[in-house]
Amino acid sequence: MKSRFETQRAGESLAGESLMDPTRTRLVALAAERGVSLSALSGLLGRNAAYLQQFVRKGSPRKLEENDRRTLAEFFGVDEAELGAPPRETVVTVGAVAPARGADWADIPRLPLGASAGPGTVAHDAPPVDRLRFSGRWLRQQGLDPAMLSVIEVEGDSMDPTLRDGDEILVDRSPRALRSGLHVIRLDDVLLVKRLEPGSAGTLQIISDNPAYPRLERARADVVVIGRVVWKGGRI
Numbered sequence: 001m002k003s004r005f006e007t008q009r010a011g012e013s014l015a016g017e018s019l020m021d022p023t024r025t026r027l028v029a030l031a032a033e034r035g036v037s038l039s040a041l042s043g044l045l046g047r048n049a050a051y052l053q054q055f056v057r058k059g060s061p062r063k064l065e066e067n068d069r070r071t072l073a074e075f076f077g078v079d080e081a082e083l084g085a086p087p088r089e090t091v092v093t094v095g096a097v098a099p100a101r102g103a104d105w106a107d108i109p110r111l112p113l114g115a116s117a118g119p120g121t122v123a124h125d126a127p128p129v130d131r132l133r134f135s136g137r138w139l140r141q142q143g144l145d146p147a148m149l150s151v152i153e154v155e156g157d158s159m160d161p162t163l164r165d166g167d168e169i170l171v172d173r174s175p176r177a178l179r180s181g182l183h184v185i186r187l188d189d190v191l192l193v194k195r196l197e198p199g200s201a202g203t204l205q206i207i208s209d210n211p212a213y214p215r216l217e218r219a220r221a222d223v224v225v226i227g228r229v230v231w232k233g234g235r236i
Contacts, residue, residue, distance in 0.1 A: 023063070023064070023082075023083055023084035024055065024056045026082050026083065027052070027055075027056065027072070027083060028056060030072075030076045030078065030082075034076065036145065036147050037147075038052040038053045038056065039052070039053065040145075040147035040148065041072065041075075041147055043109075043147060044071065044072075044075060044109070044146060044147045045068045045071055045072070045109075046109050047068075063084050064083060064084055066085075069083045069084060069085055071107050071131070073085075074105050074106065074107060074136075075106055075107075075136075075146055075147075077104055077136065104135065104136035104137050105133050105134070105135065105136055106133070106134050106135075106136045106139055106146035106149075107131035107132070107133050108131060108132050108133075108134055108146060108149045108150060108151050108170065109130075109131055109150050109151065110129055110130050110131060110132050110150075110151040110152070110168070111129070111150050111151065111152050132151045132168070134146075134149075134170075142230065144172055144174075144230060145174060148172060148173045148174040148227075149170055149171065149172055149173070149230075150170075150171050150173065150227075151168050151169070151170055151171070152168070152169060152171060152184070153166065153167070153168055153169075154166065154167040154168070154169060154193055154232075157210055158194075158208035158209075158210045158212075158213040159182075159193060159194070159195075159208060159209045159210060160209065160210045161209070161210075162182070162195075162209045163182075163193060163209075163232060164234055166234060166235065167232050167233065167234035168232065168233050168234065169182075169184075169193065169229045169231065169232050169233075170229070170230050170231035170232070171184050171226065171227040171228070171229060171230070172227050172228050172229075172230045173226060173227035174227075176228070178196070178198075178225060180195075180196060180197045180198070181195065181196065181228060181229070182194070182195055182196075182228070182229035183195075183196050183225050183226070183227065183228050183229060184225075184226040184227050184228075184229065185206070185223050185224060185225050185226060186223075186224040186226060187206070187218065187222065187223055187224070188222075191226070192206075193229065194206045194207060194208060195207040195208070195209060196223075196225070199217050202219060202220050202221075203217050203218060203219055203220060204217070204218055204219075204220050204223050205217055206218060206223070
C-alpha cells in the first residue's frame with residue numbers, strides 16, 4: 001500500500017506527463033539531439049533561463065509565441081509545425097518558383113549593450129533589440145553553437161584599427177580555455193572589448209590596439225571574461 005507521500009509524488013509525475021504534448025515532447029527531443037540545454041535555448045530567444053523549462057514542465061506559457069517558435073524552428077532546421085504552428089494551406093501556382101528547401105539559418109540576438117573600446121561603459125542586462133542572421137552551416141564550420149552567441153556594438157576608438165566605433169561583433173560565450181585574442185570582458189563593473197594576453201604571476205595583459213591607450217595588467221581574478229570575439233562587421 002502506497003504512502004500519502006508516494007501517492008502525491010505519483011500524481012505530480014502524471015501531471016507533468018500530461019503537459020508533455022507532442023510540441024513539448026518534440027522540443028525536448030530536438031534539444032537532446034543537438035546537445036543543447038533548454039536554458040541555453042531560452043537565452044537564444046532572449047528569455048530568462050527558466051523560460052523553456054517552465055513551458056515544458058509547467059505548461060506556462062500554454063504555447064510558444066510565433067517569433068520564438070520561428071527562431072527555434074530555424075535553429076533546429078525543422079518545420080514550425082513540429083513546434084506547434086498551425087498547418088499551412090498549400091497553394092500551387094503554375095510557373096511559381098518553389099521556396100528553397102532545407103534553409104539553414106540561425107538568428108543571433110543583438111543586445112543593446114555597448115562593449116566599450118574607449119573609456120568604458122557600465123553593462124546592464126537587457127533583452128535583445130533584434131537579431132542578426134547567420135548561416136547555420138558557416139557557424140558549424142567555425143565550431144560555434146548559436147545558443148552561445150550574441151551580437152553587440154563596439155563603442156569608442158581604443159581598438160582602432162582592428163575595431164572601429166559602431167562595428168558589430170559576434171561574441172562566443174562558450175566555456176573554453178582562455179587564449180590570446182580579442183575578448184569582451186567585465187572589469188570594475190564596466191564592459192570592455194580588449195585584446196588579452198597572459199601576464200606574469202597569474203595576471204592578464206589588457207591591451208588596446210590603438211597605441212594612444214595604455215596597456216593594463218590586472219590580476220586574473222579581477223577580470224570576468226564574457227566571451228571571445230569571433231567575427232566583426234561594420235560600415236565601409
